[in-house]
Amino acid sequence: MTTNDTILSVQDLRKWFTLRAGLFSFNRQPSYVKAVDGVSFDVPRSGSIAIAGESGCGKTTLARTILRLVEPTSGSVLYNGENIYEMNRLELSELRLKMQLIFQNPFEVLDPRHTVVDLVGEGLVIHGLQENDEVLHDRVISALEDVRLIPAEDFATRYTHELSGGQLQRIAIARSLILKPELIIADEPVSMLDASIRTEVMNLMTDLQKEKELTYIFITHDLAQARYIGDYLIIMYLGRIAEMGPMEDVIQAPQHPYTKALVSNIPIPDPTVERDRIMLEGETPTPVDLPPGCRFKPRCQEIGVYCKEDEPILHEVASGHWVACYIE
Amino acid sequence: MAVLEVRDLATYYYLGKKELKAVDGVSFDIESRRTLGLAGESGCGKTTTAYSIMRILAENGKIARGSVTLGGVELTELSDEEMRQIRWKKASIVFQYAMNAFNPVLRIGRQIVEVIREKDKMSEEEAVLTVSTLFDEVGLKPERQTDYPHEFSGGMLQRAIIAQALACDPQLIIADEPVTALDVIVQNKILDLLRKLQDKYNLAVLFITHDLSVVAENCHDVGIMYAGNLVEVGDAASVFKKSLHPYSYKLIGAFPSVVGPKKRLEFIPGSPPNLLNLPTGCKFHPRCPFAQSICKDDIPEFREITSGHFAKCHFAGELDFGGGQ
Numbered sequence: 001m002t003t004n005d006t007i008l009s010v011q012d013l014r015k016w017f018t019l020r021a022g023l024f025s026f027n028r029q030p031s032y033v034k035a036v037d038g039v040s041f042d043v044p045r046s047g048s049i050a051i052a053g054e055s056g057c058g059k060t061t062l063a064r065t066i067l068r069l070v071e072p073t074s075g076s077v078l079y080n081g082e083n084i085y086e087m088n089r090l091e092l093s094e095l096r097l098k099m100q101l102i103f104q105n106p107f108e109v110l111d112p113r114h115t116v117v118d119l120v121g122e123g124l125v126i127h128g129l130q131e132n133d134e135v136l137h138d139r140v141i142s143a144l145e146d147v148r149l150i151p152a153e154d155f156a157t158r159y160t161h162e163l164s165g166g167q168l169q170r171i172a173i174a175r176s177l178i179l180k181p182e183l184i185i186a187d188e189p190v191s192m193l194d195a196s197i198r199t200e201v202m203n204l205m206t207d208l209q210k211e212k213e214l215t216y217i218f219i220t221h222d223l224a225q226a227r228y229i230g231d232y233l234i235i236m237y238l239g240r241i242a243e244m245g246p247m248e249d250v251i252q253a254p255q256h257p258y259t260k261a262l263v264s265n266i267p268i269p270d271p272t273v274e275r276d277r278i279m280l281e282g283e284t285p286t287p288v289d290l291p292p293g294c295r296f297k298p299r300c301q302e303i304g305v306y307c308k309e310d311e312p313i314l315h316e317v318a319s320g321h322w323v324a325c326y327i328e
Numbered sequence: 329m330a331v332l333e334v335r336d337l338a339t340y341y342y343l344g345k346k347e348l349k350a351v352d353g354v355s356f357d358i359e360s361r362r363t364l365g366l367a368g369e370s371g372c373g374k375t376t377t378a379y380s381i382m383r384i385l386a387e388n389g390k391i392a393r394g395s396v397t398l399g400g401v402e403l404t405e406l407s408d409e410e411m412r413q414i415r416w417k418k419a420s421i422v423f424q425y426a427m428n429a430f431n432p433v434l435r436i437g438r439q440i441v442e443v444i445r446e447k448d449k450m451s452e453e454e455a456v457l458t459v460s461t462l463f464d465e466v467g468l469k470p471e472r473q474t475d476y477p478h479e480f481s482g483g484m485l486q487r488a489i490i491a492q493a494l495a496c497d498p499q500l501i502i503a504d505e506p507v508t509a510l511d512v513i514v515q516n517k518i519l520d521l522l523r524k525l526q527d528k529y530n531l532a533v534l535f536i537t538h539d540l541s542v543v544a545e546n547c548h549d550v551g552i553m554y555a556g557n558l559v560e561v562g563d564a565a566s567v568f569k570k571s572l573h574p575y576s577y578k579l580i581g582a583f584p585s586v587v588g589p590k591k592r593l594e595f596i597p598g599s600p601p602n603l604l605n606l607p608t609g610c611k612f613h614p615r616c617p618f619a620q621s622i623c624k625d626d627i628p629e630f631r632e633i634t635s636g637h638f639a640k641c642h643f644a645g646e647l648d649f650g651g652g653q
C-alpha cells in the first residue's frame with residue numbers, strides 16, 4: 001500500500017504497558033495494558049487524517065509512540081520510507097523538527113517559570129534556528145498573532161498562570177507551528193477553545209496545510225471537529241482500529257456498531273432537534289485482560305457467532321472504507 | 329427567590345501597573361433546579377466569574393465591585409473563614425482538570441471523607457458510608473473508594489469529582505468545562521447524571537462551557553459573555569432561535585455540526601478584544617456589522633427585551649440578522 005506519496009506509514013504498531021506486580025495481586029503473571037494493540041495505517045502527503053475514539057482508547061499513546069517519545073512493544077513506523085525506530089539520535093532530532101506533536105494538556109508541557117515569548121521561541125532556540133534575538137522576537141509575535149493572541153506584545157511577557165485555559169492551548173499550537181514542520185500530530189489541540197476561536201485556529205491550520213503542504217494527524221473525541229479538519233477518519237476502540245475510511249463515508253454511513261453509537265451521540269447546536277441516541281452500556285473497559293473474540297463484544301448489541309471466537313480484522317467494504325466487524 | 333444572584337460583578341487582575349478588566353458588570357440569577365449555561369470566547373471571563381463567586385481568585389485578582397448572594401447571604405462581604413465554610417457545604421465547584429483535582433498519593437475515598445468531615449461534624453464511619461452512597465449515586469462501585477486517582481479513567485475521575493462536589497449537600501454547583509476532555513458518550517452520561525441529581529437535590533447549576541451544542545442540549549438558560557460583559561441572557565430556546573445580540577448570533581453560526589453540508593465555517597471577523605485597552609461604548613462595536621455611531625459613544629444598557637430575555641445592545645430586538653434562524 002505504501003507509495004511515494006505516503007509520508008508516514010504505521011505498521012502493526014503495539015504499545016503495551018506492564019502493570020506493576022501487586023496492583024492486580026490475584027494474578028502472578030505480568031498483566032499488560034494493551035494501549036495500542038496492532039494498528040496499521042498510511043498517511044498520504046498533505047493529507048489530513050482524524051483519529052477519534054473514546055477516552056482511554058489509546059489515541060495519545062499512539063501519538064507518543066509514533067513520535068518515539070516512548071519505545072514501541074512491536075511494529076514499525078516509516079517516515080518517508082525510513083523506519084524511525086532504527087534512527088540514531090541525530091536523525092531523530094532532525095525528525096522531531098519535521099514532525100511536531102501538539103500535546104493534549106498544555107498545563108503539563110508548558111513550564112510555568114517561563115514567559116510566553118520563551119515558551120513559543122524555545123524550539124527555534126533548541127534547534128539553533130534563531131538568527132538573532134530581534135528576528136526571533138518578531139517571529140514569536142507573528143506566531144502569537146496567528147493563533148489570535150492579540151495584541152501579541154501584551155501576551156508575550158505573561159506567565160502561564162496569567163492566561164485562561166484556551167489561551168494556554170493556543171500557546172501550545174503556536175510553539176509547534178513556528179517550527180514549520182512537515183507533519184503535525186495534534187492531540188486534542190482545540191478542545192478548550194470556543195467555537196469562534198476554534199474555527200479561526202482550525203481555518204489557520206487548514207490554510208497552512210494548503211500553502212505549506214502540511215500533513216496532519218488530528219486526534220479528537222469530537223467528530224464534528226474531525227469532520228471539519230480531516231478528509232479521512234480512523235475510529236479506534238481499545239487500542240485497535242474499528243473502522244476507517246473517507247470522512248463523509250464514515251460519518252454518513254458508519255458500519256461498525258461502535259461508530260454508529262458514536263455518531264448518534266454527537267451533540268447538535270440546536271435545542272429543538274431531538275435525536276435517537278444509541279447508549280452504550282457499561283463503563284469503558286480498560287485494555288487489560290481483553291476478552292477472546294471481538295473486543296467490542298461486551299458492549300455490542302449485534303453479537304453474531306464469530307464474534308465470540310476471533311478478533312475481527314479490517315476488511316474493505318467500499319473503496320477505501322475498512323471495517324473490523326463480522327456483522328454485515 | 330433565586331438561589332444565586334449576581335449583580336454588576338466586576339473583577340480585575342493586576343499585571344504590574346496594568347489593570348485587566350476580566351469581568352466588568354455581570355448580572356444574572358439562577359433558581360433552584362435550573363441550569364444556566366455560560367458561554368463565550370476564550371478569555372472572555374467565564375472562569376473568572378466562577379472564581380469570583382467562590383472567592384478563589386489568583387492573588388493578583390480583586391473583586392472591584394458588585395454583589396453575589398447565595399441563599400440570601402452576601403458572599404463578597406464574608407470573612408475568609410466564613411467563606412471557607414460556604415465552599416463545598418453550600419456551593420461546590422467542579423474544576424476543568426479532573427486530573428489535577430485529586431492528590432495523586434491519597435486514595436480517592438479518603439480525600440472525599442476529609443472534605444465531608446471538615447464541614448460536617450460526622451464520625452469517620454458515617455463519612456465513609458456517605459461516600460459509598462454518593463459513589464453509588466454517580467455510578468461508581470463503592471469499593472473503588474480505596475483506589476488511587478491514576479487507577480481511574482478520565483470519565484470515572486470526573487464522576488468522583490461530582491461525588492465530591494455533592495458530598496456536603498450544596499445549593500449551588502459550578503461546573504467549569506466539566507466535560508471538555510471527555511468523549512461524547514461519557515459526556516452524555518455525566519450530563520444525564522447531573523440533571524438527575526439536580527432534580528433530586530434541588531440544585532442550582534452554573535455550567536461553564538465554550539461548547540454551544542452542549543449548552544443547547546443541557547441548559548435551561550443561557551448567558552453569553554463577551555470581553556467581560558454578559559451580553560445576552562435568556563432561556564435556551566430564545567437565545568438560540570431569537571438571538572438579540574449580534575455577537576450571540578455570530579457565535580451560534582460559528583459552530584461546526586454533523587448535520588447539513590460540510591462548509592467552511594464563518595467566524596467573527598476582527599480582533600478579539602484587548603482587555604487591557606477596551607474600546608469605548610459597546611465593547612463589541614469594532615467587530616459588529618450593525619454598529620452605528622451611538623455604539624462607539626455610549627455603553628449600552630443591559631435591558632429586558634422580552635420577558636426574561638435580556639441583552640446589552642442599543643438595537644436589541646430591532647436588528648434583522650437575515651437568513652432567519
Ligand SMILES: Nc1ncnc2c1ncn2[C@@H]1O[C@H](COP(=O)(O)OP(=O)(O)OP(=O)(O)O)[C@@H](O)[C@H]1O
Pocket residue numbers: 017033034035053054055056057058059060061062104221286287482509
Ligand atoms: N504510562 C502508562 N502506564 C500504564 N498505563 C498507561 C500509561 N499511559 C496510558 N496508559 C493506559 O493506556 C490506555 C490508553 O491511554 P491514552 O492516554 O492513550 O488514551 P486516550 O485515547 O488518549 O484517552 P483520552 O481521550 O482520555 O486522552 C489507558 O487505559 C491508560 O490508562
Ligand SMILES: Nc1ncnc2c1ncn2[C@@H]1O[C@H](COP(=O)(O)OP(=O)(O)OP(=O)(O)O)[C@@H](O)[C@H]1O
Pocket residue numbers: 161162163164165166167192194341342343348350368369370371372373374375376377386388389538603
Ligand atoms: N491571574 C491572572 N492575571 C492576569 N490576567 C489573567 C489572570 N487570569 C486570567 N487572566 C486573564 O483574564 C481574562 C479572563 O480569563 P478567564 O480565565 O476568566 O477566561 P475564560 O473565559 O475562562 O477563558 P477560557 O475559555 O479560555 O478558559 C483572560 O484574558 C486572561 O488572560
Ligand SMILES: [Mg+2]
Pocket residue numbers: 059060061104187
Ligand atoms: Mg489522550
Ligand SMILES: [Mg+2]
Pocket residue numbers: 164165166374375376
Ligand atoms: Mg476558563
